[in-house]
Amino acid sequence: LKKNILRFAPSPTGYLHLGNVRTAIFNFLQAKKNNGEFILRLDDTDRERSTQHYIDQIKYDLEWLGICWDRVEQQSKRLDRYKDILNSMIKDENVYECFETTIDLDLKRKKQLNSGQPPVYDRQSLKLSDRDKAELRKKVSSYFRFYLSGNKVSWKDKIAGDVEVQTNAVSDPILIKANGQFLYTIASVIDDIDFKVSEVVRGVDHLTNTAVQIEIFKTLVEYSPEFAHHSLIVNSSGENFSKRANSLSIKELRENGVEPGAVCSVLVNLGNGKRMEVKNDLLAFAEDFDLKAFNTSPTKFNTEDLYSISRVALSKLDNV
Numbered sequence: 001l002k003k004n005i006l007r008f009a010p011s012p013t014g015y016l017h018l019g020n021v022r023t024a025i026f027n028f029l030q031a032k033k034n035n036g037e038f039i040l041r042l043d044d045t046d047r048e049r050s051t052q053h054y055i056d057q058i059k060y061d062l063e064w065l066g067i068c069w070d071r072v073e074q075q076s077k078r079l080d081r082y083k084d085i086l087n088s089m090i091k092d093e094n095v096y097e098c099f100e101t102t103i104d105l106d107l108k109r110k111k112q113l114n115s116g117q118p119p120v121y122d123r124q125s126l127k128l129s130d131r132d133k134a135e136l137r138k139k140v141s142s143y144f145r146f147y148l149s150g151n152k153v154s155w156k157d158k159i160a161g162d163v164e165v166q167t168n169a170v171s172d173p174i175l176i177k178a179n180g181q182f183l184y185t186i187a188s189v190i191d192d193i194d195f196k197v198s199e200v201v202r203g204v205d206h207l208t209n210t211a212v213q214i215e216i217f218k219t220l221v222e223y224s225p226e227f228a229h230h231s232l233i234v235n236s237s238g239e240n241f242s243k244r245a246n247s248l249s250i251k252e253l254r255e256n257g258v259e260p261g262a263v264c265s266v267l268v269n270l271g272n273g274k275r276m277e278v279k280n281d282l283l284a285f286a287e288d289f290d291l292k293a294f295n296t297s298p299t300k301f302n303t304e305d306l307y308s309i310s311r312v313a314l315s316k317l318d319n320v
C-alpha cells in the first residue's frame with residue numbers, strides 16, 4: 001500500500017464521546033502528518049440502531065473539532081459487495097453455515113461457563129450433513145461463521161509492540177446474522193481492502209478483533225494493514241470512558257461551554273508523557289504526532305480539566 005490512508009469508523013448509534021473522538025483524532029493526525037487521506041466510514045449495518053440523526057451529529061461534532069474527512073463511506077450502501085465476498089468465502093470453505101438460535105447459543109455458553117470451560121463456539125454446525133442442513137433450512141434461518149485457523153496470530157503493533165493472539169481461544173466469528181445483517185468483523189475488512197486502508201488505529205479493546213480480522217485479510221488478500229492499538233481512557237475511579245454512560249458526549253461538552261481546542265489538545269496529549277500544549281488548530285499537532293509516544297495502559301482523565309483548559313484555549317484565541 002503506497003499511500004497513507006486511514007479511517008475513523010463510528011457506528012451512528014449514539015453521540016460521539018471523548019473515547020471515540022480520541023480514536024478519530026489519532027487516525028486523522030496520522031493521516032495528515034504524512035499527507036495521507038482520511039476517510040469517515042459509517043458502520044451502519046445495524047439498521048435498527050443506526051439513525052440519520054446520529055450520522056448528522058457525528059459529522060457536526062467532527063467538524064466542530066476540526067476533523068475534516070476526504071470522503072465518507074457508508075456500510076449500508078455496500079451490502080451487495082459484502083454478499084459477493086461472503087459467497088466466495090462460502091465457496092472456498094472459509095465460512096460455514098450454522099443453525100443455532102440465539103437462545104441455543106446462550107444456553108451453550110452458560111453450560112460451558114458452568115463447567116469452567118471457556119465459552120468458545122463448539123463448531124457443532126460443522127458436523128451437520130448436507131441432508132441435515134437441508135432439513136434445518138426449512139425450519140430456521142441460518143447464519144454464517146468464519147473458520148479460524150486456531151493458530152497464533154502475531155503482528156508488530158505501532159503502539160502495543162509485538163502482539164500475539166492464540167485464535168483457538170476465540171469463537172469462530174459470526175459474519176452474517178440469521179436476519180441478514182452483516183457484522184462489523186467482515187464489513188470492516190472488506191472496506192479496509194477496497195479503500196486501501198494502510199493503517200488502522202483503534203483502542204486496545206479491539207486486540208482480539210484484530211487477530212480475527214488479520215486471519216480474514218489473509219484469506220482474502222495477501223496482506224493486512226498496519227495496526228496500532230491505543231489505551232482506553234478511564235475516569236479517576238478507573239472506569240472506562242468509552243462506555244457511553246461514563247462519558248459526556250461531545251455535544252454535551254460543547255453545550256457546557258467546552259472549547260474544541262481544549263478537547264483536541266487534551267486528547268492529543270493524554271498519555272504521551274509530554275507537557276500539554278494547548279492549540280486551537282488540531283492540524284497544528286499533525287507534524288509532531290507520534291504513535292510511538294503512546295502506550296496501552298489505561299489513561300486516567302478527569303473531565304473537569306476540560307473547563308480550565310478551555311479558558312487557556314479561549315485566551316489563545318483572543319490573542320490572535
Ligand code: GLU
Pocket residue numbers: 008009010011043184188200201202
Ligand atoms: N465501528 C467500529 C467501532 O466503533 C470500528 C472499529 C474499527 O476502527 O475498526 O468499534
